[in-house]
Amino acid sequence: MTASDPTAFTSQLRNLRQTRRFSDRAVPDDVLNELLEVARWSGSSKNTQPWHFIVVTNSELRKQIAEAGPFAGFLESAPVVIVLVMAGSNPRSEPYDEGRVSERLMLAADAHGLGAGTGWFAPDDGGERRVKELLGVPDGMVIRSALGVGYPDATDPRPRGVSGGRKPLSEIVSRERYGG
Amino acid sequence: MTASDPTAFTSQLRNLRQTRRFSDRAVPDDVLNELLEVARWSGSSKNTQPWHFIVVTNSELRKQIAEAGPFAGFLESAPVVIVLVMAGSNPRSEPYDEGRVSERLMLAADAHGLGAGTGWFAPDDGGERRVKELLGVPDGMVIRSALGVGYPDATDPRPRGVSGGRKPLSEIVSRERYGG
Numbered sequence: 001m002t003a004s005d006p007t008a009f010t011s012q013l014r015n016l017r018q019t020r021r022f023s024d025r026a027v028p029d030d031v032l033n034e035l036l037e038v039a040r041w042s043g044s045s046k047n048t049q050p051w052h053f054i055v056v057t058n059s060e061l062r063k064q065i066a067e068a069g070p071f072a073g074f075l076e077s078a079p080v081v082i083v084l085v086m087a088g089s090n091p092r093s094e095p096y097d098e099g100r101v102s103e104r105l106m107l108a109a110d111a112h113g114l115g116a117g118t119g120w121f122a123p124d125d126g127g128e129r130r131v132k133e134l135l136g137v138p139d140g141m142v143i144r145s146a147l148g149v150g151y152p153d154a155t156d157p158r159p160r161g162v163s164g165g166r167k168p169l170s171e172i173v174s175r176e177r178y179g180g
Numbered sequence: 181m182t183a184s185d186p187t188a189f190t191s192q193l194r195n196l197r198q199t200r201r202f203s204d205r206a207v208p209d210d211v212l213n214e215l216l217e218v219a220r221w222s223g224s225s226k227n228t229q230p231w232h233f234i235v236v237t238n239s240e241l242r243k244q245i246a247e248a249g250p251f252a253g254f255l256e257s258a259p260v261v262i263v264l265v266m267a268g269s270n271p272r273s274e275p276y277d278e279g280r281v282s283e284r285l286m287l288a289a290d291a292h293g294l295g296a297g298t299g300w301f302a303p304d305d306g307g308e309r310r311v312k313e314l315l316g317v318p319d320g321m322v323i324r325s326a327l328g329v330g331y332p333d334a335t336d337p338r339p340r341g342v343s344g345g346r347k348p349l350s351e352i353v354s355r356e357r358y359g360g
Contacts, residue, residue: 001195003291004188010214010288012189014221015181034190036353040346041194043286047344054354061356085358092275093300096325099279106223107287108190111183120273136358145276164227166220173216174234176241178265178316 016107019115020074022150027080031112035082035149038108042101045093051101052085054135064134065146069127072119078148081119083135088142098144105147115152118145196287199295200254202330207260211292215262215329218288222281225273231281232265234315244314245299245326249307252299258328261299263315268322278324285327295332298325 003009032055039053056062057080065083066076075081082105086094102118109116121127121143128143137143174180183189212235219233236242237260245263246256255261262285266274282298289296301307301323308323317323354360 001192001290002293003192006291006293007214008184009189009192009291010218012181012183013218013284013288016221016223018223034187036349038190038193040349040352041196043196043198049347049352052352052354052358054356054358054360056356058356092303092324095272095275096279096282099276100283102276103280103283104193108193110181111186111189113182113186123272135356136360138358144272167229169216169220172220172229172232174232176234176236176238176315178232178234178318180234180316 012111013107016110018106018117019152020117020148021153021156022077022079022115022148023153024079025151027114027150031114032080034112035105035108038104039101042097042104044097044100045090048087048090050087050089050094050097052141054083054085056081056083056135061134065131066119068130068134069119069121072121072127072146074117075119075146075148077150078117079150081146081148083131083143083146085137086142086144088140094142095144102145102147105149109149113151114149116147116149118147120145192291193287196290198286198297199332200297200328201333201336202257202259202295202328203333204259205331207294207330211294212260214292215285215288218284219281222284224277224280225270228267228270230267230269230274230277232321234263234265236261236263236315241314245311248310248314249299249301252301252307252326254297255299255326255328257330258297259330261326261328263311263323263326265317266322266324268320274322275324282325282327285329289329293331294329296327296329298327300325
């Protein structure tokens with residue numbers, strides 16, 4: 001579907017950054033619902049939709065989830081945590097599909113002035129098992145990541161939109177052949 | 181970055197569909213460049229940017245790539261094929277990052293009235309090795325997918341934007357606990 005202003009649209013894509021510090025301001029239900037609809041309509045390998053989203057707002061539960069992963073601590077301060085539970089039936093395509101749907105959720109949050117960031121859990125005893133226990137997720141399913149969503153902390157001194165550099169196109173693009 | 185019209189933006193996200201039939205119309209250089217800039221600015225685990233993009237337009241080469249994978253045949257008809265070469269240093273986060281950047285490329289193409297679709301190569305002798313040979317990609321790097329990009333074939337009888345159904349939210353979303 002051609003966008004009404006394609007360049008404004010791609011500019012929105014280019015300017016997405018992860019947010020990991022949040023204010024206390026609540027996420028409105030209608031916005032959260034819109035994010036979940038974006039997730040629902042995500043494409044996936046053979047349209048398997050190999051996902052389930054657990055929306056966690058309980059602060060004690062968020063704290064326990066945040067403690068389960070070495071790269072998940074910031075989730076404690078996110079008013080909404082969306083845990084991505086993957087089906088666990090296709091280890092090749094599911095992480096790719098998980099990345100696709102996560103990117104869309106982050107883009108949708110950003111468009112509404114929210115921020116979002118990815119927290120990670122290491123496999124099995126590295127934290128995944130703990131999160132599955134906390135949330136009653138069946139064996140066989142996979143939890144690799146969760147998104148923290150909320151309004152960015154305006155007092156965060158790090159400016160949004162300029163985090164990290166990127167390699168130049170000349171380094172990451174070839175024509176017809178690697179290095180060409 | 182709050183979008184000027186957040187709901188129009190998320191509507192654009194929701195309506196993205198894969199395109200696998202293309203017209204012969206060439207992709208303008210400036211649009212292709214904008215797509216590559218969107219890829220360049222994609223987020224990745226620890227900002228590793230674990231990717232390299234090989235842009236293939238040569239028709240004989242596209243044909244050979246299309247023949248390398250059981251789910252890649254449609255790439256022959258795409259005027260531009262973008263092969264995603266991943267660094268191969270983190271098997272846990274790279275497929276997720278590959279999904280993220282692919283989703284953005286598909287969204288950017290769609291915003292410009294182009295279509296895009298994902299072609300897959302099976303590991304090693306299943307096709308990945310052949311594509312690496314064709315493109316001179318070093319051992320150790322990983323090729324899992326390629327995107328075909330072009331203007332959609334207007335004679336394709338399948339309507340865009342209504343392909344496949346999606347599970348209802350009640351089936352894919354829980355609150356606080358799996359199944360809750």
